Amino acid sequence: MYNKKxxxxxxxxxxxxxxxGGVRTVLYNYLFARQHKGDFIVRIEDTDQSRYxxxxxxxxxxxxxxxxxxxxxxxxxxxxxxxxxxSERKPLYRKYxxxxxxxxxxYYAFDTPxxxxxxxxxxxxEQNPSPQYDRHIRTKMRNSLTLPQEEVKALIASGTPYVIxxxxxxxxxxxxxxxxxxEVSFNTSVIDDKVLLKADGMPTYHLAVVADDYxxxxxxxxxxxxxxxxxxxxxxxxxxLFGLDxxxxxxxxxxxxxxxxxxxxxxxxxxxxxxxxxxxxxxxTNELTEGFKEKGFLPEAFINMLALLGWxxxxxxxxxxxxxxxxxxxxxxxxxxxAKFDYEKAKWFNREWIKQLEPAKLREQVKQVFAAAxxxxxxxxxxxxxxxxxxxxxxxxxxxxxxxxxxxxxxxAYDLDAVKxxxxxxxxxxxxxxxxxxxxxxxxxxxxxxxxxxxxxxxNHLKPGEVLLPFRIMLVGGKFGPHVFDIAALLGRGETISRxxxxxxxx
RNA sequence: GGCCCGUUGGUCAAGGGGUUAAGACGCAUCCCUUUCACGGAUGAAUCACGAGUUCGAUUCUCGUACGGGCUACCA
Numbered sequence: 001m002y003n004k005k006x007x008x009x010x011x012x013x014x015x016x017x018x019x020x021g022g023v024r025t026v027l028y029n030y031l032f033a034r035q036h037k038g039d040f041i042v043r044i045e046d047t048d049q050s051r052y053x054x055x056x057x058x059x060x061x062x063x064x065x066x067x068x069x070x071x072x073x074x075x076x077x078x079x080x081x082x083x084x085x086x087s088e089r090k091p092l093y094r095k096y097x098x099x100x101x102x103x104x105x106x107y108y109a110f111d112t113p114x115x116x117x118x119x120x121x122x123x124x125x126e127q128n129p130s131p132q133y134d135r136h137i138r139t140k141m142r143n144s145l146t147l148p149q150e151e152v153k154a155l156i157a158s159g160t161p162y163v164i165x166x167x168x169x170x171x172x173x174x175x176x177x178x179x180x181x182x183e184v185s186f187n188t189s190v191i192d193d194k195v196l197l198k199a200d201g202m203p204t205y206h207l208a209v210v211a212d213d214y215x216x217x218x219x220x221x222x223x224x225x226x227x228x229x230x231x232x233x234x235x236x237x238x239x240x241l242f243g244l245d246x247x248x249x250x251x252x253x254x255x256x257x258x259x260x261x262x263x264x265x266x267x268x269x270x271x272x273x274x275x276x277x278x279x280x281x282x283x284x285t286n287e288l289t290e291g292f293k294e295k296g297f298l299p300e301a302f303i304n305m306l307a308l309l310g311w312x313x314x315x316x317x318x319x320x321x322x323x324x325x326x327x328x329x330x331x332x333x334x335x336x337x338x339a340k341f342d343y344e345k346a347k348w349f350n351r352e353w354i355k356q357l358e359p360a361k362l363r364e365q366v367k368q369v370f371a372a373a374x375x376x377x378x379x380x381x382x383x384x385x386x387x388x389x390x391x392x393x394x395x396x397x398x399x400x401x402x403x404x405x406x407x408x409x410x411x412x413a414y415d416l417d418a419v420k421x422x423x424x425x426x427x428x429x430x431x432x433x434x435x436x437x438x439x440x441x442x443x444x445x446x447x448x449x450x451x452x453x454x455x456x457x458x459x460n461h462l463k464p465g466e467v468l469l470p471f472r473i474m475l476v477g478g479k480f481g482p483h484v485f486d487i488a489a490l491l492g493r494g495e496t497i498s499r500x501x502x503x504x505x506x507x
Numbered sequence: 508g509g510c511c512c513g514u515u516g517g518u519c520a521a522g523g524g525g526u527u528a529a530g531a532c533g534c535a536u537c538c539c540u541u542u543c544a545c546g547g548a549u550g551a552a553u554c555a556c557g558a559g560u561u562c563g564a565u566u567c568u569c570g571u572a573c574g575g576g577c578u579a580c581c582a
Contacts, residue, residue, distance in 0.1 A: 013582045048581055113580075129508055130578055163580050181512070190510055191578095198580040205582050229511055229577040254513080255575070262575075308531095312520065316530045335513095335520085338575060342518045345532045355545080393544040403543090418542090465541035472542055480543040 006038025008220050010071070011209065013045045014056035017280030017289055018063045020263060020341060021224060021256040024306040028253065029222055030069045031307070031329040038219070042074035043212060044085040047202045054283055063277040063291075067299050068322060081216040086208050093203035096211050096241055097164045097196050101144075105240045106196060108162045109133075109143040110155055132192035135170060164197040166206070166233060174232040179220075179251035179331045186232040194233050206230065210237040213248055221248040222331075225338070228252045251331050254310050255338040263341060265289060273343035277302070296369065296396030297346075298362075301353035305346045310335045319352055347395045354394050359387035366400050373401045375408050382407075385490055389482045403481065407490060410499055411477025414506065418479060419470045423507060430460045430467055431474075431504060435497055444493050446485040453485070474503040 008029045012022060033040035042064070044057055057075070064070055073079030083089055100106035111119070116133070119141065123131035131137060138145060143165070144152045156162065168188050175185030196207040203211065213221055231250065238247040256263050259271055269289070278291035292302050304320055312318075313328045320328070354362065363380065366387055370377045377383045390403040437452055453471070454464050472484045475496065481487060488496045 011582090015582075045582060051581065109580090111580095116580085125508085127508055132509090132578070161580090165580095184511080186511075195580050200580080202580085204580070209582095224576090225512065226576055227582090231511095252512085257575075308519070310519090314521065316521070318519090318531060337513050339520090340518060342532070345519060348532055390544090392546095463541080468541055476542085478542085482542095482544085483540090484542075 004217070004219050006033060006036035006219050007041065007217050008033050008038065008222060009041040009043050009213070009216065009218050011043045011045045011212075011223075012060050013048070013051070014060060015048075015051045015053050016056055016282065017265065017276035017291075018060050018278070019265075019275055020277075020306065020309075021253075023063065023067060023069075023277050023302075024256065024309060025222060025224060025253055026064060026067070026069050027303055027306050027325075028251075028311075028329070028331070028334070031325050032220065032222070032331065033072075034326040035329060039072045040069075041079070041081070041216060041218070042071040042076075042084065043216070044075060044087075045205065045208065046085060046087045047198075047204065047208055049087070049200070049202070059278070059280060066278060066293055067303055069303070086212065087202070089208075089212065090202060092215070093197065093207055093211055094201065097203070097207060100166065100196065100237075100240055101164060103240065104167070105236075106164050106166050107138075107144045107193075108152060108156070109138075109141065109165050109193075109195075110147075110160055110162045111141050111143070112161075115142070133165065134192040135168060135189070138165075138167075138193055161199040163195045163199050165193040165195050166236065168193050169236075174235050176231065176235050176247075176250060178228075179249055180254075180334050181252065181336045184228065184231070188232065188236070191232055194230070196237075206233050206237065210234050210241065214238075214242045214246065218248045220251070222251045222253060225252045225255050251334070254335055256309060257338050257340045259340070271343070273346070296398035297350050298353045298357070298365065298397065300357070301346075301350040304353065305349040308349075309339050309341065319349075319356075351395045354391050354397070357391075359384035359391070362387050362391065362397075365397050369397050369400055370408075373405070375401065375405050377408050382490070389486055389490070393480075393482075406476050406481070407487070410495075410502065411475075413477055414503065415473050415478045416506070419473055420507070422466070423470070426460060426462065427467060427470065428504065428507070430457060430462055431470075431500055433460070434471075435500055438493060438497050438500075441493070444489060446483070446489040449488050450485040470503075471500075474500050 010026045010029050012018070030040050032038070042061075046052065046057075061074070061076055071077060073081060073084065075084045097106060101108065119133070119137065120131050123137065133141065140146075145167070147155075168191050170189055172188040173185050174188055175183055178184050194206050195204050197203055231252070235244070235247065238244055258264060263275055265275060274290045274292045274295050276289050276291045278293045280289045280291065281287070282289075293299075300322070303322060303325070307320065307325050307329070308318060311329065311334045314333065363383060366383065367377060386404050386407045387400070390400065393403055394400055433456055434453065437456060441448065441452065457464050457467055468484060469479065472479065472481065475484065475487050475491060491499070
């Protein structure tokens with residue numbers, strides 16, 4: 001299908017938590033690479049040194065590892081196209097910027113931040129609330145287009161800080177074919193002269209993404225829709241530097257929206273659902289933002305849910321394994337419109353995955369959740385039986401605590417209100433007799449337990465319903481859980497009897 | 508303000524000239540279950556609006572409205 005080996009990249013900026021949309025971008029990259037037997041690269045876009053956040057890079061890789069979307073090449077795996085951190089590639093970019101200047105596609109600009117600020121203030125009107133450094137303004141600024149050549153040379157020689165800006169051509173239509181939305185075009189007259197190389201010698205995203213995609217032989221570039229407005233800059237740079245025929249195919253992914261528009265970090269706290277893949281603690285403020293992992297999501301469910309947020313295979317199938325996604329994913333079937341994230345649906349995906357996964361596949365994750373809640377569950381065989389019994393009533397892995405804690409320790413509280421009002425001497429006598437019966441029972445399984453229980457109830461002129469709920473509360477503490485005799489069977493004779501005795505003493 | 512992208516039930520969405528406009532989540536009712544769930548059944552609920560093209564537009568074109576994104580020496 002493609003004559004070159006497919007190479008895609010995810011290029012995060014390590015400035016904080018990894019958001020839903022980011023993981024979905026990773027996913028689509030990953031699926032596309034796997035489907036085409038290509039390479040998936042992670043390149044760290046850390047050209048803004050002022051936004052450096054310690055730990056963010058490591059955090060991103062931890063998230064990818066958890067989600068099962070690990071790259072083939074990155075700062076971790078290495079590769080033949082390194083370094084994979086743009087800050088370490090700094091010397092590479094300058095020559096491209098210089099070449100653009102030499103070819104007349106870019107120029108030096110000496111305006112200080114204060115001067116730029118003044119420009120924006122001076123030219124700001126109601127009609128134009130955010131003036132651009134564009135073809136009109138650049139004639140009024142201090143740059144190599146307006147200054148005499150000697151002065152430019154002198155300024156550079158004296159070490160005056162400067163940036164290199166692209167010189168946007170006039171009245172040119174720049175267009176390209178986006179894999180998701182078809183042909184997209186822009187008029188260069190309304191685009192400003194973006195900075196390509198900053199005063200500190202670092203490239204901006206615009207230069208870096210083009211140079212690195214070229215150097216790393218990227219064939220397909222997928223990124224969020226928020227990049228669409230700057231894509232003409234990138235197309236022009238490709239044209240000037242490397243030729244349009246070498247440019248990767250672009251796909252601008254639709255945005256994932258929150259309940260009130262763009263999904264922001266704050267939405268998580270506000271609406272009670274996570275936005276990050278994993279817990280993220282801001283090193284400056286120490287503020288913790290909860291992640292899907294810690295909230296109790298399975299990675300299988302998480303990527304399944306993300307894959308369907310903007311894509312579907314057209315058949316109505318919603319539950320997909322990673323391998324199925326690799327086989328069936330298609331960029332052409334990705335929606336062009338943004339999708340509002342629905343936490344209820346996300347939980348449904350998780351519930352489906354919990355239901356269909358074998359207890360052994362759930363065991364380690366349930367153990368972690370139990371450990372965090374101080375629930376002693378050392379016996380794997382017992383744990384697997386418990387998981388099997390309760391998993392269909394769990395949306396999240398953390399629900400296992402509530403649903404299964406009573407298997408491992410006696411209830412801390414009892415729903416006495418559900419029992420007391422209807423309690424009587426007859427019921428007390430029944431349970432005393434049940435204790436005797438349990439003590440003498442030859443076998444201990446759910447079927448026989450239930451049989452005996454009902455028989456004795458009948459002999460005591462009690463309807464099963466009158467004593468079933470009290471029995472449940474004795475064992476569980478509340479009105480929930482699997483079939484009560486399954487619980488008793490798993491709890492064992494000693495524990496069952498002891499819980500009945502304890503409860504009777506409370507009445 | 509300008510530019511760009513988008514718009515099928517509350518949400519995710521199939522369908523791309525003629526359909527009773529799929530399906531899923533959620534919601535409601537019922538069945539199953541002497542708990543809570545699972546499961547099953549049923550139901551309410553959708554083509555933003557206006558023109559045009561056409562014998563016929565949810566589907567194609569153009570406007571309008573609405574939503575979103577971008578508009579930094581951030582990515």
